Amino acid sequence: MPAEYALSNVWVGIGVVIALFVIFYGVGYMASRKTASDEDFYAAGFSIGPVTNGLGMAATWASLATFLGVIALIQKLQVPFVYLWIQWAISIPLLTLLYGTSLRRMKAFTPATFIKARYGKGSTIMIVCWMVLIMVMYALGQMIGLGRAFELLFGVPYNTALIVAGVATVGFITLGGMYGASYNAAFQMVVMTIAMIVPMGAIMKAMGSSGWWFPPLAYGDMVPSMLEKIPTFFDMKYDFRWYFALIPAFTLGPVALPHLAMRVFTSSSVKSARWAVVWFTIFLGLLFTGTYVAGFAGNYFTAVTGREIAKPDQTVLILNVFYNPTLVAAFVMGGALAAGLSTIGGNLMAIAGLVGNDLLGIIAPNLESKKKVRWGYVALAMGGVAAILLAFKPPKFLVTSILWAFGLLATTATPAILLGVWWKEANKLALMISSFVCGVIFIVISPHVLPGICVGKGLVAALGMSGGMVTIPLSFAMFIVLSIVFNRMSALSAYAPTLEDKKVIDRIHGWGEHYEETRYNGVTVPIIISIICLAVFIWGLQPW
Structure with missing residues (x-):
């Protein structure tokens, strides 16, 4: 039985x-009296x-x-x-x-x-x-x-x-x-x-x-x-x-x-x-x-x-x-x-x-x-x-939708935040291209939208794990490589990070107005990261 x-x-x-709801509303009411600004x-x-x-x-x-x-x-x-x-x-x-x-x-x-x-x-x-x-x-x-x-x-x-x-x-x-x-x-x-x-x-x-x-x-x-x-x-x-x-x-x-x-x-x-x-x-x-x-x-x-x-x-x-x-x-x-x-x-x-x-x-x-x-x-x-x-x-895939959403977020937003905080070369056009392209790929290769096109199978695919192994490293690698290329093309100079953009990075790391151009500005480490990401991307494409 x-x-x-x-x-x-x-x-x-x-x-x-x-x-419980009486307590929640009581706390909400008291909080509303403290809310006066954005x-x-x-x-x-x-x-x-x-x-x-x-x-x-x-x-x-x-x-x-x-x-x-x-x-x-x-x-x-x-x-x-x-x-x-x-x-x-x-x-x-x-x-x-x-x-x-x-x-x-x-x-x-x-x-x-x-x-x-x-x-x-x-x-x-x-x-x-x-x-x-x-x-x-x-x-x-x-x-x-x-x-x-x-x-x-x-x-x-x-x-x-x-x-x-x-x-x-x-x-x-x-x-x-x-x-x-x-x-x-x-x-x-x-x-x-x-x-x-x-x-x-x-x-x-x-x-x-x-x-x-x-x-x-x-x-x-x-x-x-x-x-x-x-x-x-x-x-x-x-x-x-x-x-x-x-x-x-x-x-x-x-x-x-x-x-x-x-x-x-x-x-x-x-x-x-x-x-x-x-x-x-x-x-x-x-x-x-x-x-x-x-x-x-x-x-x-x-x-x-x-x-x-x-x-x-x-x-x-x-x-x-x-x-x-x-x-x-x-x-x-x-x-x-x-x-x-x-x-x-x-x-x-x-x-x-x-x-x-x-x-x-x-x-x-x-x-x-x-x-x-x-x-x-x-x-x-x-x-x-x-x-x-x-x-x-x-949606029918609700049981796994929250976990699947983590993979989508790591593909579309995490590179923008982490590279934006730690690398002055991060390029805005490179971000938009890598975020959009890799986000769409993640959705397509999941089993929830187009079941006939899927990386991995079973639970590993439903949770977004196999898809994430493909699109997340691809997103980081694409963002890094395109940033380096676009920043050196005069035709795309409007998308390159400005001096003010770079100063934002120094300020949020606690350097105040003591700006230094070479700080957080190298390309060697990002290139190494992109090579590792491409290796993981190829590994993720192998049959599961």
Whole structure:
């Protein structure tokens, strides 16, 4: 008999959800009273401290998938999933080290703010379009998850649950702006961590673990028993290229995620941004290792009881219904909702910043601050409505769309940001050509648009890993080579970086007005990088 999620008293679950939304709206209302300028709305006045920001980063990164889809993938991939997860997790520290603190010095609202200062209007429009597409895909996945969760809790049809969940969610996020998104995300991370770890302690104790008192790390005594039940659980199941492909697809993609970068930008100082990463690592480490324990326990539960988990993405919910009281099971559902809400908040704030500040700054550069804020609210609400409408009939590849979007982002935006921050030779026309061409190629060679044209097969193609092995190194190599060529063609001198463009780089790295032409201006290292990228590109084209 398959195990399914069902609360014995649905009103307990409804009560937990209502209580959480009351808190979210309360925080949003208090935050709205502090929002008076575009800096307040888009960057929380650059005033968020390291602990709050660390919690907010972790919450925005975690998403509803941490409680649902991620555990389903652990059920399928088992140990190899740990490697995939590590690539996601290190993207925030890399983001901060590679460009986050540099752009914090220029008080950027989004990465596209830097793109405009460094490359100009045409490049900004292209990058904003790619980022908005990816943010809508990201928010769409969370919105569908919320609709499913409300469907389970309230016992109503999916469409009705989606409308209720969507409107309630977009309402408190729109009300609070970045202040509300930051403080709500911090609270949501606390709820998530408690909901994941504490109930799992009771579950592990019931399963016979002596390390139940700290589930994230102390379940090792169950390993021999697990190997008896599932001998292949810890096996390395794929070849080296599969693991290497995680780097371009799942490390370089999230590095450019605007809603994660915006967390760094809201910091009260560069030092605060760096310390926020330390707190992020601690908080996310607790949550993610707790999530892996839930996947471990789900496999063990099936092996011991013989009961298949009907819907793998409900594993942690089913385990709590089976082993814990109704109130605890309902609280875990509340934690899952908090995970989805925190990510949607970040997604919608990113859309608001990209459209309301970056795109509008090109269309109407002299718009006053209050009107920018007003348009930011409009863009935020419209992004939420778009996600709700798309969620009624979601794309068939939704399960993998968020991960696939990482590969698209790494192809189209990551080279623009990283090379723009660290290399003065980066050329705006080279950026537009490489971003557009390689972005289109990534879409074409994925299995989701033109199934007959695909690099790789199965999960490696669906997740964007095989496509990323082709287009991401190609994008970096094309950008570097074209920049070197175009900068030396007098006919294309209008696209070459100007002296002011180059000064931007020195300033964001903390050199102030002490400009030096040779700093960040060599071509030897970029050429070496492009050669390595071309080698990876050829390797990625080989049959999978």
